[in-house]
Amino acid sequence: MKEFGYERAADVSGALALLDADPDARFLGGGTNLVDLMKTGVERPARLVDVRELPLDRIESTEDGGLHIGATVTNSDLAAHPDVRRRYPALTQAVLAGASGQLRNMATVGGNLLQRTRCGYFADVSKPCNKRVPGSGCPAIEGEHHNHAILGASDHCVATHPSDLGVALAAFDAVVSYETTDGPGELPLTDLYLPVGDTPHLETALPPGALITGVTLPPAPAGAVSRYRKVRERASYAFAIGSIAAALDVRDGVVHEVRLAFGAVASRPWRARAAEAALTGGPVDAAAFAAAADAELAAAEPLPHNGYKVTLMRNLVVAVLSELAEEAAR
Amino acid sequence: MATAPPSTYSAVTLNINGEKHTLTVDHRTTLLDALRERLDMTGTKKGCDQGQCGACTVLLDKRRAVACLQLAVAAEGREITTIEGVAEGDRLHPVQQAFLDLDGYQCGYCTPGQICSAVAVIEEHAAGWPSAATDDVRPEAGPPPLTAEEIRERMSGNLCRCGAYVSIVQAVARAAEADARAAQDAPDTQGAPAAQGTEHEGAAA
Ligand SMILES: Cc1cc2nc3c(=O)[nH]c(=O)nc-3n(C[C@H](O)[C@H](O)[C@H](O)COP(=O)(O)OP(=O)(O)OC[C@H]3O[C@@H](n4cnc5c(N)ncnc54)[C@H](O)[C@@H]3O)c2cc1C
Ligand code: SF4
Ligand code: FES
Ligand code: FES
DSSP, X not given: OOOOEEEEOSSHHHHHHHHHHOTTEEEESSOTTHHHHHHTTSXXXXXXXEOTTSSOOOEEEOTTSOEEEETTOBHHHHHHOHHHHHHOHHHHHHHHTSSOHHHHHHOBHHHHHTOOOXXXXXXXTTSOOTTTSTTSOOTTTTSOOTTSOSSSOBTTBOOOXXXXXXXXXXXXXXXXXXXXXXXXXXXXXXXXXXXXTTOTTOOBOSOTTOEEEEEEEXXXXXXXXXXXXXXXXXXSSSOEEEEEEEEEEEETTEEEEEEEEEESSSSSOEEOHHHHHHXXXXXXXXXXXXXXXXXXXXXXOOOTTOTHHHHHXXXXXXXXXXXXXXXXXX | OOOOOOOSEXXXXXXXXXXXXXXXXXXXXXXXXXXXXXXXXXXXXOSSSSSSSOTTEEEETTEEEETTSSBTGGGTTSEEEOGGGSSBTTBOOHHHHHHHHTTOOSSOSSHHHHHHHHHHHHHHHHTTOOOTTOSOOSGGGOOOOOOHHHHHHHTTXXXXXXXXXXXHHHXXXXXXXXXXXXXXXXXXXXXXXXXXXXXXXXXXX
């Protein structure tokens, strides 16, 4: 590991100033991703600015009935919060489906959203990787890619974003707020991550040195039931090979409102707007759910070893929406 | 850019099992390496060094954490409890006793991490935290019964190469029962995991 300086920020402006003064400085949240990547040499910061003790650790109701979640709230506190469990159950389920109890206690909301891909070539500095070393190539396309992207990828990178939390946030229309030395800003979560194109090393639309300060959720769709379902290669403590966050509001036997987001299929949490459009106003049955999944997955471009994800996601859409329809009818 | 190169080491005071230890650490030092290599507290084990096995589990401010991804310098000011500190003097912690009584191990390498994790699991459950095995996570549904399935899910961050899982689950269940009984006898002494400013029970409908 490269040597580095360490500073603990007392307030937001102090944290921003420290980062601004040193282009090789990075924020440190729980460290569960950054420290891991520093050990393997993927990340080589000259200085860490510890933000864990910033006063951004609250979860508060907003005036319109939504929720504001501070960036340094731990994943555990987020999942356990009564308002989250009551109003956004799929969010609690998504967080609890990720990592382990130990890691969720350490991990912060900001860090979770900015965690890097788990692509094995990215994590191995002896291998080429366009995301780590622009222009060096993407060995995953010809090599090991069974858990890589089927949507929105490019010839330059087929990595997925591994966050479970982000998938539920995408479904609930979360907005990310941040601060820079030039002032504050906001981005819908679905616009936080840049399209891959030929610049897979440029991952987010945040300005350089921006500190994520929190995430705001608008009120959950009225009357909707929600759920997160994750498929992985062992029962627990593993990254997704496919996941789905869904919220469904059925009125008079038709889909009044529906939210769908997919995880582990793209370089960002994938909001399935084509499927939502196909479902809205339509019947509440398995055939309609399958047709909506097909509408979304028509854009899928699987590689030789990850075509199973197309079937997996289609089945997940049908299964989870069917369960939610049953729950809504109760 | 003309920033002076930062100092790459610091003097830190670590509060471990109620005792303060002051040492100078290279910032690269993890809490795990500080404990084992610098402070001679080798009860905390190193398995993967990547957050993937749980062998290095300790409690930070009463919550379980993996010491291999925790920088020592960033642990200053926090209350650190290791396996060396879970017993009360000569009296074993009920979780330790249950692991002994029910053979919750084989080689024992993962055991300190399993025990520290289990101590926290019991507190998390007593505080009403749901898990990925909980059907209904809404607070109105109440805390889920601590079934074997719940224990397996909550303990899934601790791998055991010997596969002693069956008796580990039994040991955690027994310790949890003892804990629940003790809580009934003395309801006020039941500690919830340390709040970190986000507990707004009843703040909104
Ligand atoms: C074994 C293992 C299994 C895991 N399994 C899962 C899983 O199943 N699902 C899942 O979703 N995740 C999983 N994770 C990933 C884990 O959730 C992330 O590592 C964690 O959420 C990152 O949060 P952190 O606070 O520790 O971030 P850090 O490691 O501290 O930081 C990550 C990145 O975010 C930046 N950063 C941190 N805070 C801010 C901020 N406020 N503003 C701007 N930048 C910031 C840092 O500079 C860094 O680049 C797993 C991790 C491990 C080690
Ligand atoms: S998929 Fe992306 S992260 Fe993985 S090797 Fe290719 S360029 Fe690198
Ligand atoms: S050694 Fe820390 S989790 Fe494996
Ligand atoms: S008892 Fe040997 S690794 Fe668990």
